[in-house]
Amino acid sequence: MDITAINNASALQRSDSPKTSAPALGYDNFLKLLLTQMKNQDPTAPMESTEYMAQLATFSQVEQQTKTNSKLDALLSSSALAQANSIIGRTVTSADGTISGQVQSVRIFDDGVVAMLANGKELVLGSGIAIS
Structure with a gap:
């Protein structure tokens, strides 16, 4: 070429x-x-025509994987929104017990969810958080 x-x-x-x-x-x-x-x-x-077909097949697989990843991202975002919505109005406590309060609103970021508490504090929701 x-x-x-x-x-x-x-x-x-x-x-x-x-x-x-x-x-x-x-x-x-x-x-x-x-x-x-x-x-x-x-x-x-x-x-060889088989090389062309192999290229087309490879491209098709990559394209399908990209679409699958996009749909999975949308599904995960939807799940995060549903979970975040379910804690509004509930009381959350940090793993070490230093931050506690009623959740007024929730902000969702790429790397996690932050609960805005009625007392003005923020709490990153993760492992060890108690929700009551």
Whole structure:
């Protein structure tokens, strides 16, 4: 495969992908890259069709895993919201007993849940927290 074809395909990927820390290769970009690879292959040693099918199968598996992860994240967020909602109005006590109070509201972050207590204190909900 010729270098300009690779550079053109890479530029195509960068311009179409969202601005994130890790560039994502979408299905359309993958097909464009595959077509570019097919157009620019060495005619004296063409790639086997089984190699193309293996590439498509691998991409399909990765795409399905990405969708599964996205749905799992949504399910976990929904579960966290339901659990957080269930402690509003209840009394929570920290594992060491130093912070206690009635939960007025709850804030959910990527790394955990923080209960806002009626006495103005905050308590990170985690292991060892007593809820009554």
